[in-house]
Amino acid sequence: MTEILPPLAVALPLGGAALLLLVGRLLPWRIPDGFSVLVALAVLAADAAMAAAAAKAPLVYWFGGWAPRGSLVLGIGFVVGQADAAVAAVVALLFAASFVFAWGYFEDIRAFFHVLMLLFLAAMQGFCLTHDLFNLFVWFEVMSVAAFALTAYRLEASSLEGALNFTVTNSIGSFLMLGGIGFVYLRSGTLDFGALGRSVAAAPHDPVFACAFTALAAALLIKGAMVPFQFWLADAHAVAPSPVSVIFSGAMVPLGIFGIAKLYWEAFAPAPSIGTVMQTLLFAMGAASALLGGLAALRQRHLKRLLAFSTISHVGILLCGVALLNPRGLGGMLAYLAGHALVKGALFMIAGILLSRLGGIDEIGLRGRGGEIWPAGVALAIAGLLLGGAPVGLLDQGSRLVDSAADAAGRAWLLPALVLGTACTGAAVLRAAGRIFLGWGEMPGEEERAPSEQEEEKPNRPLWLMLLPVVVLLALAVAAAAASSEHFATRLAARFIAWDGGASLKSLAVPLPVPKQPSPHPFIPWLSLGLSLLIAAHDLGRSRLPRAWLAASDRALAPLFIIIDRLHDGVVGAYVTWIVVGLALFSVSFVAASG
Amino acid sequence: MKRRARLVLAAVATLALVPGLGAAVAQLPRFGAHPLPYGEAINRVAPVERHVTNMVTAVNFDYRGLDTVGEEFMLLTAVTGALVLLRGRRGESVTDSAAEAPGRPIPQRSPALRLLCRCFAPVLLLFGLYVVLHAQLTPGGGFQGGAIIGSGTLLIYLGEDYRIWRRHMRAHLFDAMEAVGALLFLGAGIAPMIAGASFLQNILPLGRTGSLISGGLILIANAGVALAVTGGFVLLLLEFLEETRAAEPEDEA
Amino acid sequence: MSLLPWTVALWLFAIGLYGVITSRHYVHLIGCLTVVQSSTYVLLLAVGYRWGAGAPIFFDHPPGTPAVDPVVQALVLTDIVVGATVTALLLALALQVHKRRGTVDPDALRPLR
Numbered sequence: 001m002t003e004i005l006p007p008l009a010v011a012l013p014l015g016g017a018a019l020l021l022l023v024g025r026l027l028p029w030r031i032p033d034g035f036s037v038l039v040a041l042a043v044l045a046a047d048a049a050m051a052a053a054a055a056k057a058p059l060v061y062w063f064g065g066w067a068p069r070g071s072l073v074l075g076i077g078f079v080v081g082q083a084d085a086a087v088a089a090v091v092a093l094l095f096a097a098s099f100v101f102a103w104g105y106f107e108d109i110r111a112f113f114h115v116l117m118l119l120f121l122a123a124m125q126g127f128c129l130t131h132d133l134f135n136l137f138v139w140f141e142v143m144s145v146a147a148f149a150l151t152a153y154r155l156e157a158s159s160l161e162g163a164l165n166f167t168v169t170n171s172i173g174s175f176l177m178l179g180g181i182g183f184v185y186l187r188s189g190t191l192d193f194g195a196l197g198r199s200v201a202a203a204p205h206d207p208v209f210a211c212a213f214t215a216l217a218a219a220l221l222i223k224g225a226m227v228p229f230q231f232w233l234a235d236a237h238a239v240a241p242s243p244v245s246v247i248f249s250g251a252m253v254p255l256g257i258f259g260i261a262k263l264y265w266e267a268f269a270p271a272p273s274i275g276t277v278m279q280t281l282l283f284a285m286g287a288a289s290a291l292l293g294g295l296a297a298l299r300q301r302h303l304k305r306l307l308a309f310s311t312i313s314h315v316g317i318l319l320c321g322v323a324l325l326n327p328r329g330l331g332g333m334l335a336y337l338a339g340h341a342l343v344k345g346a347l348f349m350i351a352g353i354l355l356s357r358l359g360g361i362d363e364i365g366l367r368g369r370g371g372e373i374w375p376a377g378v379a380l381a382i383a384g385l386l387l388g389g390a391p392v393g394l395l396d397q398g399s400r401l402v403d404s405a406a407d408a409a410g411r412a413w414l415l416p417a418l419v420l421g422t423a424c425t426g427a428a429v430l431r432a433a434g435r436i437f438l439g440w441g442e443m444p445g446e447e448e449r450a451p452s453e454q455e456e457e458k459p460n461r462p463l464w465l466m467l468l469p470v471v472v473l474l475a476l477a478v479a480a481a482a483a484s485s486e487h488f489a490t491r492l493a494a495r496f497i498a499w500d501g502g503a504s505l506k507s508l509a510v511p512l513p514v515p516k517q518p519s520p521h522p523f524i525p526w527l528s529l530g531l532s533l534l535i536a537a538h539d540l541g542r543s544r545l546p547r548a549w550l551a552a553s554d555r556a557l558a559p560l561f562i563i564i565d566r567l568h569d570g571v572v573g574a575y576v577t578w579i580v581v582g583l584a585l586f587s588v589s590f591v592a593a594s595g
Numbered sequence: 596m597k598r599r600a601r602l603v604l605a606a607v608a609t610l611a612l613v614p615g616l617g618a619a620v621a622q623l624p625r626f627g628a629h630p631l632p633y634g635e636a637i638n639r640v641a642p643v644e645r646h647v648t649n650m651v652t653a654v655n656f657d658y659r660g661l662d663t664v665g666e667e668f669m670l671l672t673a674v675t676g677a678l679v680l681l682r683g684r685r686g687e688s689v690t691d692s693a694a695e696a697p698g699r700p701i702p703q704r705s706p707a708l709r710l711l712c713r714c715f716a717p718v719l720l721l722f723g724l725y726v727v728l729h730a731q732l733t734p735g736g737g738f739q740g741g742a743i744i745g746s747g748t749l750l751i752y753l754g755e756d757y758r759i760w761r762r763h764m765r766a767h768l769f770d771a772m773e774a775v776g777a778l779l780f781l782g783a784g785i786a787p788m789i790a791g792a793s794f795l796q797n798i799l800p801l802g803r804t805g806s807l808i809s810g811g812l813i814l815i816a817n818a819g820v821a822l823a824v825t826g827g828f829v830l831l832l833l834e835f836l837e838e839t840r841a842a843e844p845e846d847e848a
Numbered sequence: 849m850s851l852l853p854w855t856v857a858l859w860l861f862a863i864g865l866y867g868v869i870t871s872r873h874y875v876h877l878i879g880c881l882t883v884v885q886s887s888t889y890v891l892l893l894a895v896g897y898r899w900g901a902g903a904p905i906f907f908d909h910p911p912g913t914p915a916v917d918p919v920v921q922a923l924v925l926t927d928i929v930v931g932a933t934v935t936a937l938l939l940a941l942a943l944q945v946h947k948r949r950g951t952v953d954p955d956a957l958r959p960l961r
Contacts (some may be wrong), residue, residue: 005795007784007788007793011781011784011794013662014668014777015778015781015785017668017671018668018671018774018778019774019778021671021675021770021773021774021777022770022771022774022775022778025767025770047950052603061794062662062793063660063661063793063794063795064657064658064660064793064794064795064796064797064902065792065793065796065797066658072632072633072636073633074633074636074637074640074658075658075659076659076661076662077662110673112678113677113680116675116676116679117674119668119671119672119675122668123809127664134659134662134923134926135659135661135662135665138661138662138665138666138926139665141665141669141930142669142672143667144936145669145672145673145676145933145937146672146676148676148934148937148941149672149673149675149676149677149679149680149937150676152676152679152680152941152944153678153679155683155944156948157945157948157949160869160944160945160948161945161949161957161958162944163941164874164938164941164942164957166952167934167937167938167941168868168877168881168938170882171693171934172865172868172881172937174930174934175861175884175885175887175888178891178892178927179826179857179861179887179888180890181892181923182888182891182892182920183619183891185631185633185892185895185919185920185923186623186624186629186631186895188919189631189632190632190633191633191919199935206622207615207618207619207621207622208619208622208623210615210619211615211616211619214615238631263682263859310644388853390770397840449877451677452744526932569958570957570958571954571958573598573601573868573869573870573871573954573955574601576865576868576869577601577604577605577608577869580604580605580608580609580612580865581604581605581608583608583612584607584608584609584611584612585611586615587611587612587613587614587615587616588611588615590615591614591615591618593769598870598955601869601870602869605865605866605869609862616858620851620854620855620858621936623851625850625900626850626851626852626853626854626894626897627850627897627899627926628896628899629921630917631895631896631917633917633919634896634904634916634917634918634919634920635917637904637918637919638904638911638915638918639911639912642906642911643911648905648906648907648911649904649905649907650905650906650915650918651904651905651918651921651922651925653918654918654921654922655922655925655926655950659919659922662922662926663926666926666929666930669929669930669933670929670933672933673934673936673937674933674936675932676937676940677936677937677940679943680937680940680943680944681940681943681944731905733905733907734903734905736925738925738929739930801875802915805907831936834940835939835940835943838943
């Protein structure tokens with residue numbers, strides 16, 4: 001039974017989307033909502049079943065019946081390891097929650113929203129499960145195109161501009177990926193990860209493979225919004241409808257980083273120069289993103305833009321976990337991915353509640369108006385505490401694992417970046433909670449400067465229906481960590497790494513046992529939590545602080561903030577320039593690694 | 596960032612890229628002199644195993660059929676997205692009067708244009724159909740043929756009045772065509788699974804090499820793709836052309 | 849001469865990106881993206897080429913005649929569909945932006961400022 005699950009995980013949402021497209025016009029408007037939730041839950045069940053079945057060895061499925069002949073791979077295969085299925089399951093769960101949240105939101109043209117979202121889901125499933133490089137590209141493209149269309153869904157001027165920036169930068173990423181595929185095929189003659197791994201092992205110092213890896217990794221990093229490719233994210237997230245932003249931040253952006261993990265471990269691991277570049281350049285990119293995202297988040301008063309920058313920060317930590325190249329780091333990344341998806345999804349849903357109930361998204365403009373929807377305030381505070389590093393839940397588990405892995409790899413200097421990044425993002429959310437729901441932090445003169453464009457979403461759903469998925473996601477984020485030990489994530493990661501991508505076409509190599517290790521810095525959660533509360537209190541209590549302190553701190557921090565604001569100016573030509581700069585960084589790193 | 600700053604930064608970055616790229620390009624194999632095992636194997640086995648003579652179609656619809664499924668649905672996604680963007684505010688109404696740009700009168704269609712279009716449109720549509728049907732034999736396939744048929748309908752627009760053309764090109768028909776094509780292709784993939792084989796495995800009788808009915812499941816997949824591509828392209832053309840009409844007074848705010 | 853196809857592909861990529869970076873009109877920018885895409889076509893097709901080989905169509909010749917690589921041609925076909933779809937979406941976006949903002953100058957279009 002489980003043998004036929006891999007294609008079903010992709011075929012179910014594809015079929016659902018095509019069906020809705022055919023008959024959507026004729027259906028009353030609740031049916032597409034319910035149908036989409038059912039499809040998402042079915043995919044979730046399929047992924048969970050595959051994860052359970054892949055405990056001993058990954059599930060292998062060859063499409064079209066084209067099993068490999070000797071060492072020649074003729075067709076496309078899906079190889080579903082436990083980690084792949086787990087990530088796919090988290091994505092499906094997020095979609096189900098988002099569909100419940102969006103119940104009745106889109107009641108206009110013919111279920112187009114549900115069609116696009118189901119196609120989005122199918123593409124993500126294919127991306128997680130595939131074992132073929134061009135197939136990865138195809139699902140990457142479907143994901144991108146669905147995202148482009150969904151960003152512009154609201155047809156406001158700023159939505160369109162955000163969608164344009166998003167589309168142009170990510171299209172360049174797609175072209176880079178195609179270039180990488182061309183180089184890979186040229187040198188190895190195959191597109192299957194396993195066969196590619198064998199080719200790389202036969203020629204580990206070949207610069208063509210390094211060039212191909214650069215192009216592929218750059219494309220995935222553009223999707224994953226890492227420095228210096230991150231500029232499109234804030235523009236796109238701020239203007240997309242809230243249910244869509246849930247998926248963007250929770251699933252789409254972290255999948256870029258998961259894709260890099262897949263690419264490295266299943267194909268490019270035998271090349272030492274690529275490993276060096278991962279551990280140096282990509283690790284630095286992750287740390288820089290963690291810092292930049294956190295600092296920029298503090299500056300925002302538009303809640304969704306704030307959350308977008310916090311996504312950059314947390315996904316930077318994901319990249320650090322991958323770039324450490326050891327099972328504990330990867331396990332931390334997996335746990336952190338799950339935790340971040342759940343918490344960030346809940347946060348964007350709360351932003352959607354604010355938009356639909358209070359008719360605004362500007363933190364300062366909404367000050368004190370949150371009294372009537374106080375359960376959302378409680379949820380916002382809890383989410384802020386989790387983001388800020390509270391010592392419960394999946395986020396905490398993940399960050400402890402990543403930190404101990406960094407420590408073991410001799411990069412303990414990740415610690416300040418990690419602490420500062422999470423503290424800043426947590427502080428920003430807690431500050432928003434305090435301001436909107438408790439009325440603290442008056443900023444005289446600022447309240448009149450709310451952005452001119454009136455933003456709102458339809459207020460036609462009952463509050464409890466919108467809060468339900470929020471509560472479920474937050475509860476899972478906390479409880480899932482209690483149910484599983486942190487060793488579960490590490491075990492998943494060890495299996496992921498041990499599967500040699502089918503290079504030997506034999507069964508799974510026995511994963512090395514990863515010893516349980518106490519965290520080297522047990523005070524991290526308290527440090528970042530305390531720091532985030534401190535920063536939030538500082539921002540909220542500005543009117544009570546001595547004038548001299550405020551002037552001094554503003555003067556010290558102003559240049560940094562001005563640079564961040566100026567760089568994220570919304571001009572697409574500048575964004576593309578930074579992409580070229582990022583490619584140059586790769587080139588320099590490779591020359592340094594091999595020279 | 597100012598444009599000058601952008602250019603300077605991009606130039607510096609390009610210079611930094613040169614050593615890495617140079618090292619890679621120096622190691623590339625000689626152009627045209629490095630046969631690759633995957634392609635060679637397909638050229639060798641596909642005519643025998645699938646009774647087709649167009650290797651590209653065999654790769655597209657059989658060996659790497661899942662890629663084409665994804666590509667097909669990507670077309671669906673993009674067309675749906677474009678429909679959302681273009682129909683969104685306008686609704687699904689059809690306007691009769693052409694939009695006028697100031698200072699540019701709308702010329703009448705000349706009889707020569709009408710005659711030529713009436714002669715060539717059927718030829719083009721027939722050619723598109725030929726390309727679709729001969730997918731497994733000669734260069735062509737569902738995508739190529741669908742694009743040709745879609746463009747052929749443009750010839751009809753050129754020769755006829757927009758009102759008449761629009762009344763015959765019913766958007767609902769092409770919406771349905773697109774969805775049916777996608778479902779047909781997906782169904783062609785799932786049906787072998789019900790029979791116990793793999794997704795998109797070619798279990799139908801393969802026919803005689805060189806005849807129109809050969810290739811088994813490739814024919815059905817091809818038909819699905821042709822329907823979906825035709826529907827998609829015509830929908831896009833319809834929506835973009837509708838943008839050239841004058842806006843209704845109650846349309847845009 | 850053996851480096852010419854790769855050089856052409858890289859040049860097209862670079863010049864297309866230059867166009868995107870310095871563009872003043874979104875439709876021009878979309879055209880430049882198409883140029884960048886063509887570089888990937890050139891690269892992929894050059895990968896599959898073989899001197900003295902014909903098309904991988906065996907309708908007129910018997911199977912076994914030297915033919916170029918059909919896999920990259922299938923990849924390019926998918927690539928073309930990708931390009932067409934993204935271009936259509938971008939043009940629709942540009943059209944709507946023009947209606948709402950009255951301009952299609954990338955430097956003047958800044959979300960949320």
